[in-house]
Amino acid sequence: MVKKVLIVLGIVIVGLIVLSVILTSLGGVRQKAYIETPFAPLNTEKQAGEVEQITPEGTSRLVIRTGTIHMVVKDIGVSVKSIIQYAENKGGWVVSSGVTEREEIPSGSIAVxxxxxxxxxxxAYFKGLAEKVSYEGTQGQDVTEEYTDLQSRLRNLEATESQLLKIMERSGTIPDVLAVQRELTTVRSQIEQTKGRIQYLERSAEMSTISINLALSEELLPIPSAEKWRPVYIIKRAWSSLLGSLRGISYFLIWIGIYAIIWVPLGIIVWQVRKFWKRRKEIKKI
Structure with missing residues (x-):
């Protein structure tokens, strides 16, 4: 009896391993290169508040430009490498990059x-890498007003800081000095926050962000808000989800099978002990 149980258990474990390998080959996922670098250091000696030449009143504006492209390509990996190389050669950098190959629906995205x-x-260069561009969008955020207000705020804060320093020099008592010191700390904190925001706007305006989604078929690209009906895309997603569920179940059963090395012998021992005591009770009754 024990021998038969062990043989059946071995067959089950081997079968589960084979099933897992098959499901993995059908629905395997490979993740490639993910990088995240929101801002790279800029080679500039310009300090916060020293860009009046960009936004003097009545002249040019400070605009943050962003772009989005959804496109079909022949090879996602090659296209991503070309995009990265172009951005770096032009003095830019990669913000994020990810390529997923899931059975028959590989996709990729990159932001530079x-x-x-x-x-x-x-x-224009990025669109030239595509076989077909399904969506292209650009956006410009005018931050001139905010930038001008921040510069004015910074000048006022620096003037306040200067006045507080003069007051501190004239303060005689310790409580007065401490009160001025607290106010000075608050003002300096506001100065640093304002400078940080100014530098962020400067960097964002100097370096535009372009986000690109890539796929081998137009059906696999993100669905535009005006086009929600893509049955083939949904079927492939559902099939992928089913394979993932079956793969998870097979992994769970394999875990149970492996741990059977422990619980099956224990179960057999318990079963034999119970059988022994049952027979013993029957003998006593006789």
């Missing part, structure tokens, strides 16, 4: 920053 003055050139 490029100098704002070559934004249109970069968009």
């Amino acid at each position: 920053r490029v100098p704002a003055e070559i934004f249109d050139e970069a968009m």
Whole structure:
């Protein structure tokens, strides 16, 4: 009896391993290169508040430009490498990059920053890598007003800081000095926050962000808000989800099978002990 149980258990374990391998080959997922670098250091000596030449009243504006492209390509990996190489050669960098190969629905996405003055050139180059562009969008956020307000706020805060320093020099008592010191700390904190925001706007305006989604078929690209009906895309997603569920179940059963090395012998021992005591009771009754 024990021998038969062990043989059946061995067959079950082997079968589960084979099933797991098959499901993995059908629905395996490979993740490639993920990078996240929101901002790279800029090679500039410009300090916060020293860019009046960008936004003097009545002249140019400070605009943050962003772009989005959904496109069909022949090879996702090759296209991603070309995008990265172009961005880096132009003085930009990669913000994020991810390529997923899941059975028959590989996809990829990448976001890069490029100098704002070559934004249109970069968009044209990236679209040139595609067999078909299903969506293209650009957006410009005018932050001139906020930037001007921040510069004014910074000048006022620095003037306040200067006045507080003079007051501190004239303060005689310790409580007065401590009160001025607390106010000075608050003002300096506000100065640092304002400078940080100014630098963020400067960097964002100098380096535009372009986000690109890539796929081997238009059906696999993100669905535009105006087009929600893609049955083939949904079927492939559902099939992928089913394979993932079956793969998870097979892994669970394999765990149970492996741990059977422990619980099956224990179960047999318990069963034999119970059988022994049952027979003993029957003999006593006789």
